[in-house]
Amino acid sequence: MADAPLIFTDRGIYCPAGDFYIDPWRPVARALITHGHADHARPGHGRYLCTDIAAPVIRHRLGQITLDTIPYGETRQIGAASVSFHPAGHVPGSAQIRVEVGGQVWVASGDYKTEDDGLSTPFEPLRCHGFITESTFGLPVFRWQPQAQVGAAINAWWRESLAQGRTPMLGAYSLGKAQRLMALLDPGIGPILTHGAVEPTTQILRDQGLVLPDTILVKAETKGKDHPNALVLAPPSALGSAWAKRFGTLSTGFASGWMQLRGIRRRRAMDRGFVISDHADWDGLNTAIDATGAEQVFVTHGYTDIFARALRERGYDAQVVPTEFGADDNEDAA
Numbered sequence: 001m002a003d004a005p006l007i008f009t010d011r012g013i014y015c016p017a018g019d020f021y022i023d024p025w026r027p028v029a030r031a032l033i034t035h036g037h038a039d040h041a042r043p044g045h046g047r048y049l050c051t052d053i054a055a056p057v058i059r060h061r062l063g064q065i066t067l068d069t070i071p072y073g074e075t076r077q078i079g080a081a082s083v084s085f086h087p088a089g090h091v092p093g094s095a096q097i098r099v100e101v102g103g104q105v106w107v108a109s110g111d112y113k114t115e116d117d118g119l120s121t122p123f124e125p126l127r128c129h130g131f132i133t134e135s136t137f138g139l140p141v142f143r144w145q146p147q148a149q150v151g152a153a154i155n156a157w158w159r160e161s162l163a164q165g166r167t168p169m170l171g172a173y174s175l176g177k178a179q180r181l182m183a184l185l186d187p188g189i190g191p192i193l194t195h196g197a198v199e200p201t202t203q204i205l206r207d208q209g210l211v212l213p214d215t216i217l218v219k220a221e222t223k224g225k226d227h228p229n230a231l232v233l234a235p236p237s238a239l240g241s242a243w244a245k246r247f248g249t250l251s252t253g254f255a256s257g258w259m260q261l262r263g264i265r266r267r268r269a270m271d272r273g274f275v276i277s278d279h280a281d282w283d284g285l286n287t288a289i290d291a292t293g294a295e296q297v298f299v300t301h302g303y304t305d306i307f308a309r310a311l312r313e314r315g316y317d318a319q320v321v322p323t324e325f326g327a328d329d330n331e332d333a334a
Helices: 055-062 147-163 177-184 200-206 242-247 262-268 283-293 304-313
Strands: 014-016 020-022 031-032 047-051 066-072 075-078 079-088 097-101 106-107 130-135 167-171 192-194 230-235 248-254 270-274 296-302 317-320
Touching: 055 106, 055 200, 097 147, 106 296, 130 283, 130 304, 147 167, 147 177, 147 270, 167 242, 177 200, 177 230, 230 242, 296 304, 304 317
Parallel strands: 020 031, 031 047, 047 066, 106 130, 130 296, 167 230, 167 248, 192 230, 248 270, 296 317
Antiparallel strands: 014 020, 075 079, 079 097, 097 106
């Protein structure tokens, strides 16, 4: 790997030819960022580069940083490396980063999903020699239903909860998942209330042109009785908190790929679990990797050993690379 465009260091994925890092987890002079989730976009770097779509959320989360932007597909020369950002389909603005040095092309995919969610720019397969892939859901048990089917189930639960005299409260990560769920909800049932961690990010994405239903921010003075028939969208940490008690008797739901596993459903102690993820499932991971034509595959965060072994059994030169990805605000939010 010494002559490869990218190498793996204790600070992150490094490009010697361009003297930059991709999603570094320790402070560096120059960081290329795939998306705004906290395990990939961290504070403390000297300079940042991300897509123009991801930039507003990253600025909101990281504050005063030196940030440059690039549109999808534009090639930029950084030192001796040619760099371009391409859609990852994970959340709005998320990118795979293509790095070419001396005719060798490697792609750092960050987090990605292959299903078009209607909000994020759809995943774009990239041909390359080396592909760095996540494996958050790198087990055959993880296979997603179409999101429209999941949306119908959530709306049915909303109606059932109201019929039982309960307020439905749905836990979802504030960037990406919450907005994806909003787009699936039926506002004809009732109003959609949002936690203070969800609404600012939602407004930033609205300001960028994403079409989302109207929502109402829950304020200190908000009471459940003020908004009959409402569904509440909140980060997972808010479920079961003092903040949630204002809504009276609740029916709690959680939207995550982890809901595929019965043990995690029991441990979360939610009334309902909905299997929907912003990460690729088993089939999505394998399809994406096959489309790259990569000679080498580097497996990061998730079921790394199992997934890398499965790739080797299919003839790939696959190895596990330890990283500090996956340690987001709430890993269950995947």
